[in-house]
Amino acid sequence: MPEGARTAGPVEVVILGAGVIGLTIARTLLSSSPNAYKIKIVARDMPEDLDSQGFASPWAGANWSPIRSFIERTRKWERETFEKMWELIPQGLAMVLPTRVFFTTNEDLTQLWYKDLVREFRVLDPSEVPSGLKGGIAFKTFSVNPELYLPWLQSELLAHGVEFIRRRVHSLSEAAALAGPNGVLVNATGLGARSLIGVEDTDVYPIRGQTIIVHAPGVKEFVSFPLDAGKTGEATYIIPRPSPPGEVLLGGTFQPDNWDTSLDVDTARGILERCGMLAPQLKDKETRVLRHNVGLRPARKGGPRVEAAWTDVPLKSELLHESGTNVHGRVLLAHAYGFGAAGYQNSWGAAHEVADLIASKLNE
Known part of the structure; x- marks a missing residue:
């Protein structure tokens, strides 16, 4: 962890996005290190907003379906997700x-x-x-039904103390202020990564x-x-x-x-x-x-972006100072977006990789 970082108590984690990827990352962080993180999920659209076209998760086919894959990394995500979903069959969440x-x-x-x-x-x-x-x-x-699966994930997170904050976030600096110095910020905004100030990923489509x-x-x-x-x-x-x-x-x-x-x-x-x-x-x-x-x-040219690195805030690329973003220091910024048609069938595997990246970077 960087010099001067707080070492006592759980690490503050803010996850931008309450779709299947953001929710699954939160659940995986809690499973891998139950007492290590204090998690907030911040999003404009929440799991109960099942009629919102502002995010993709409510509308998905939400099964495992053959998709041409030439990258071992994504195949690994699919293997892990398949096995996890298979475990949910006795609960009635998957069939x-x-x-x-x-x-x-x-x-x-x-x-x-x-x-x-x-x-x-x-x-x-x-x-x-x-x-x-x-x-x-x-x-x-x-297969799973998003209209039941997303609320189930949310209920699991609420039962473990995860806080849900309905808020439209415009920039990484605004989100970093919610995480605080030496906190973790996870960008799981899907198509929002194209317009989120500080990311502006034009490869997203x-x-x-x-x-x-x-x-x-x-x-x-x-x-x-x-x-x-x-x-x-x-x-x-x-x-x-x-x-x-x-x-x-x-x-x-x-x-x-x-x-x-x-x-x-x-x-x-x-x-x-x-x-x-x-x-x-x-x-x-x-x-x-x-x-x-x-x-x-929410697809991305070149495939999904899953990575993590310590980042100075406020970002130098953000030209105007925003109220409420006067955080100076560093946050651990993780990206997890651009899964296209494979969000559900990549979700648990990709979330596991994000959790591993966060744990590794926090221990640097």
Whole structure:
């Protein structure tokens, strides 16, 4: 820890952002060192704001789904998260999800990197693959419902003394003032990292996702194509949720650099048509549309930013002095944003890395 740092008592931690990444980091810090941190979560949008389009977490598919990954670091996050989510199944927070994924291009499906991660992986026989497709796989994965999972994380944190502060923060210096000298500041602001003064990361961009929530008790498996922007921006997937009974998410779109959060009716019709071809059960008379969703996945060119370093405050890049930001010294600044469509399935692994980085830097 830097010279002059306070060594007695818990370290003050401020986490900017109350989405799945910020909440999971807080839970991981408490689990790894129960008495080491005093945590505040500061955000404009809170876990109870499940109808807010200001953050992505309420709108996510929130399952583990195959995403092309060429970096061992993110694969490690996915492995850790998968195992953690699997442990939540007996509590009813996650469900076992039988899965079929179809491919439109020729690939060696026996060598997919996640074949030993998911449960009961197998390559589909050609007789099991719809006409016109190149191949498919089957396995078991998990899903959670953000509308239940986010409040559960929040309740866990409240039970352990975490303070939630509803506040719109404009700059790192403003947030550092909440943490205090030699405190820890975690930037888990998602798309907000683009406009947060002191970060201003122009590599951050949205991937628009439009989905439909339906009541379809006849649909029991996750069916999809690999998530990819492609030429059309369409993404087809069907994700049953653990509860309420019969709730299924139908998707969707994968539209980089599209900031539009309004509903597109033609897109919704296309989603229903494509998903109906993959799962004829959707045409049962019991199926009914519950609501339409539009959310912006917080992606980043070059991949997620997860790092930590001691930083002098106020930042020299901030030209004007802000009231309430007269903190001088250093804070440990950790970044954790830019996970795109993989926020939930990276969450526990990425949070573990952030917790390790914070512990290591505090001991320097």
